Amino acid sequence: xxxxxxxDASPMTSFQWVVIGVCTFLNALDGFDVLAMAFTANRVxxxxxxxxxxxxxxxxxxxxxxxxGSLGLAPFxxxxxxxxxxxxxxxxxxxxxxxxxxxxxxxxxxLWRLVTGLGVGGxxxxxxxxxxxxxxxxxxxxxxxxxxxxYGVGATLGGVAAVSLQASYGWRSVFVFGGAVTAAAFxxxxxxxxxxxxxxxxxxxxxxxxxxxxxxxxxxLDQDTVLLPNLPASTGGRAVTGQQLTALFSxxxxxxxxxxxxxxxxxxxxxxxxxxxxxxxxxxxxxxxSQGVVGGLMLTLGGTFGALLFGALTTTWQTRKVLLxxxxxxxxxxxxxxxAVGILTLAFGMGIVVxxxxxxxxxxxxxxxxxxxxxxxxxxxxxxxxxxxxxGAILAPLAAGALLDAAWSAGQLYLGVGLMVLVAAVAIGxxxxxxxxxxxxxxETTSAAGALESQGSR
Numbered sequence: 516x517x518x519x520x521x522x523d524a525s526p527m528t529s530f531q532w533v534v535i536g537v538c539t540f541l542n543a544l545d546g547f548d549v550l551a552m553a554f555t556a557n558r559v560x561x562x563x564x565x566x567x568x569x570x571x572x573x574x575x576x577x578x579x580x581x582x583x584g585s586l587g588l589a590p591f592x593x594x595x596x597x598x599x600x601x602x603x604x605x606x607x608x609x610x611x612x613x614x615x616x617x618x619x620x621x622x623x624x625x626l627w628r629l630v631t632g633l634g635v636g637g638x639x640x641x642x643x644x645x646x647x648x649x650x651x652x653x654x655x656x657x658x659x660x661x662x663x664x665x666y667g668v669g670a671t672l673g674g675v676a677a678v679s680l681q682a683s684y685g686w687r688s689v690f691v692f693g694g695a696v697t698a699a700a701f702x703x704x705x706x707x708x709x710x711x712x713x714x715x716x717x718x719x720x721x722x723x724x725x726x727x728x729x730x731x732x733x734x735x736l737d738q739d740t741v742l743l744p745n746l747p748a749s750t751g752g753r754a755v756t757g758q759q760l761t762a763l764f765s766x767x768x769x770x771x772x773x774x775x776x777x778x779x780x781x782x783x784x785x786x787x788x789x790x791x792x793x794x795x796x797x798x799x800x801x802x803x804x805s806q807g808v809v810g811g812l813m814l815t816l817g818g819t820f821g822a823l824l825f826g827a828l829t830t831t832w833q834t835r836k837v838l839l840x841x842x843x844x845x846x847x848x849x850x851x852x853x854x855a856v857g858i859l860t861l862a863f864g865m866g867i868v869v870x871x872x873x874x875x876x877x878x879x880x881x882x883x884x885x886x887x888x889x890x891x892x893x894x895x896x897x898x899x900x901x902x903x904x905x906x907g908a909i910l911a912p913l914a915a916g917a918l919l920d921a922a923w924s925a926g927q928l929y930l931g932v933g934l935m936v937l938v939a940a941v942a943i944g945x946x947x948x949x950x951x952x953x954x955x956x957x958x959e960t961t962s963a964a965g966a967l968e969s970q971g972s973r
Contacts, residue, residue, distance in 0.1 A: 519713060519716065522649070525735070529735060530733045530736055534649045534707060534709055537673055538646045538701055541601075541666045542663070542666060543639075543666065543672075543698065544608065545639060546668065548672075552573075554674050555573065555743060558681060559686055569621065575913075576625045578905060579909065580632015580633045580636060581905050584632060585902035585903075585905060586898060586899055587636075587641065588898065589637065589640035590894065591894075592898070593696050596646055598645075598711070599706065600641055601637070601638065602701065602733035604637025604638045605697060607696050609697035609698045612691075612694040615627040637898075640894060642662070643659070643881050643897050645711055646659055647881075648712055648713055655819035656828075656878075658826070659826065659878060660822045664822035664823055676689070712889060715727050717889075717891050757856030768896070775880070775883070775887060779907070779908040780904055780939075781942070782842070782936060783904035783905065783907040785876075785936040786908070788915055789873060799877060804951075813863050813864075813867045815865050816867060817871040818874035819874070821870060821873070821962025822877070822878040825874075828867070834882050838880070839943045841875040842939050844872050845876055848865060848868050848872055849930075852865040853928075880904075883943075884898075884901075895964075
């Protein structure tokens with residue numbers, strides 16, 4: 516058995532969980548970054564005299580940066596390695612955070628928010644892949660779900676920190692704090708997170724054999740597992756990003772790429788709609804303002820548990836099948852949620868369920884995407900899937916606002932978004948189950964075609 520097979524078949528070690536923990540901490544920066552800007556919006560608007568539309572553009576800048584980071588930086592992780600690109604992206608995010616605190620105008624702040632977003636987008640693409648690759652076959656879904664759940668924790672703690680810091684030191688202190696936390700994450704990454712095993716095996720950078728031997732020791736594997744297979748010599752850094760992107764639409768990949776992009780776009784559209792608009796729409800539907808805020812918090816609360824529930828279920832059932840069930844139920848419960856507004860306790864309970872299901876869908880896609888591509892294109896495939904999903908995240912609040920101005924009711928909006936999430940369910944249903952995710956089938960690491968053969972079943 517080679518090292519990839521041994522990792523999948525062996526019990527998880529403390530080293531693997533530490534690597535996953537650092538990646539999870541990095542993912543929390545996404546949640547912190549989004550809510551930190553939201554909570555400082557009023558003071559930023561007051562200082563720079565922003566109109567509502569100007570503030571909206573500023574809030575969207577970070578999301579555009581995240582999309583660009585996932586699309587632009589991820590292909591380089593397949594050329595130069597996951598670890599170098601992750602270090603670069605984390606450093607970029609730290610610099611963007613620190614410089615945001617020095618902004619003397621809204622233009623400067625928008626520029627540094629864009630830089631921060633680029634870094635965070637690159638972080639998410641790389642950490643998702645590393646988390647998936649360092650988990651074994653049995654616990655891969657759970658590891659990625661823990662990683663995904665950290666977004667809600669980061670968002671909650673980020674919001675609390677933003678409120679406390681700006682009350683005492685002003686809004687700029689929030690970004691100084693964010694920069695310091697990101698710098699600390701950079702140090703942790705440098706000390707703990709190794710290069711991707713699959714990258715070392717397939718690309719064979721300098722000293723690949725020795726680096727694999729060190730990893731085998733840390734993973735408590737026999738040294739005979741690090742022998743490199745007889746593959747053609749790698750092009751290494753001589754590859755170009757255009758080749759990585761073209762590979763996503765090769766005959767072996769075009770089907771899964773199309774379906775994953777549709778699923779990511781539609782699911783993130785639904786995720787950001789419910790998280791951005793629920794408090795306001797609950798008020799529109801008849802709740803008080805404070806009740807609307809509580810309803811929004813129920814979604815966040817449910818989200819953290821939903822990702823973990825998804826991961827727990829994937830230790831027993833196939834990832835794609837669990838994801839399909841979560842997606843269909845998400846679509847249904849969104850409509851039931853807004854219909855239950857008249858019964859407060861029921862509405863809050865349904866809010867928790869909606870949050871659980873839609874966050875479980877995100878966890879599922881983050882688990883499914885890395886398993887759907889061969890190691891040579893995995894970073895590009897995951898990065899572009901997340902980037903396409905970000906466009907759904909950007910479009911959702913804008914579309915909801917426009918439809919609300921066009922006199923759509925809260926019920927009609929939730930029905931429309933429920934149908935959008937149902938589109939994701941159709942895309943997931945049309946996918947073939949990647950073998951790397953099926954606990955009963957050995958993973959394929961040398962071709963995407965092997966990873967996308969006819970679906971297994973339990």
